[in-house]
Amino acid sequence: MAGNGDGVQLLGYWASPFALRIKWALKLKEIHYEYVEDHLLDKSPMLLQYNPVHKKIPVLVHKAFSKVGAEQEQAAKELRENLKTLESALEGKHFFGGETIGFLDIAVGWIGCWARMNEEVAGVNMIDVEMTPLLGAWFQKFLKLPIIKECLPPQDKLLVHTKEFHKMLMAALT
Numbered sequence: 001m002a003g004n005g006d007g008v009q010l011l012g013y014w015a016s017p018f019a020l021r022i023k024w025a026l027k028l029k030e031i032h033y034e035y036v037e038d039h040l041l042d043k044s045p046m047l048l049q050y051n052p053v054h055k056k057i058p059v060l061v062h063k064a065f066s067k068v069g070a071e072q073e074q075a076a077k078e079l080r081e082n083l084k085t086l087e088s089a090l091e092g093k094h095f096f097g098g099e100t101i102g103f104l105d106i107a108v109g110w111i112g113c114w115a116r117m118n119e120e121v122a123g124v125n126m127i128d129v130e131m132t133p134l135l136g137a138w139f140q141k142f143l144k145l146p147i148i149k150e151c152l153p154p155q156d157k158l159l160v161h162t163k164e165f166h167k168m169l170m171a172a173l174t
């Protein structure tokens, strides 16, 4: 499974129920990780660097985010493989919920939006129409729904924001 092995870090706090949730999920998925204890009254530079807006734990850090070039493409390849799992849940259906959207469509809809922005910013193809055609078609249908479309932030503004955020992240990681 992608994510197994080195490079995953969890910033947590021993008493946090939210960090506990992530520990359980990582164990369940057999993803090895390095646990980094934070101090909520004296937040670490690492926490402020990785979660500069909310400044909260838990934060999951994966080496893929800091990669460029061939390594970034490898990370995207792993992501595309993982998306096949999602693809399989769409077989014979228009939406994850069936004929109309349901809980899962709402839960994973952000992936399509996020992938699209990241494709633009990082120039890496994340949702591959040949590898996951159902997912590609689902996203197009999902985006056409008025209630989904109406709530999306302005895409040009979001693109500028994502570019800035990406630049900030890259600068922090180098």
Ligand SMILES: N[C@@H](CCC(=O)N[C@@H](CS)C(=O)NCC(=O)O)C(=O)O
Residues within 6 Å of the ligand: 013, 015, 016, 017, 018, 019, 040, 055, 056, 057, 058
């Ligand atoms: N919505 C977040 C909540 C995270 C959260 O509230 N974390 C607390 C610790 S349990 C925190 O970091 N608090 C520090 C602060 O609010 O400054 C999640 O579900 O993970």
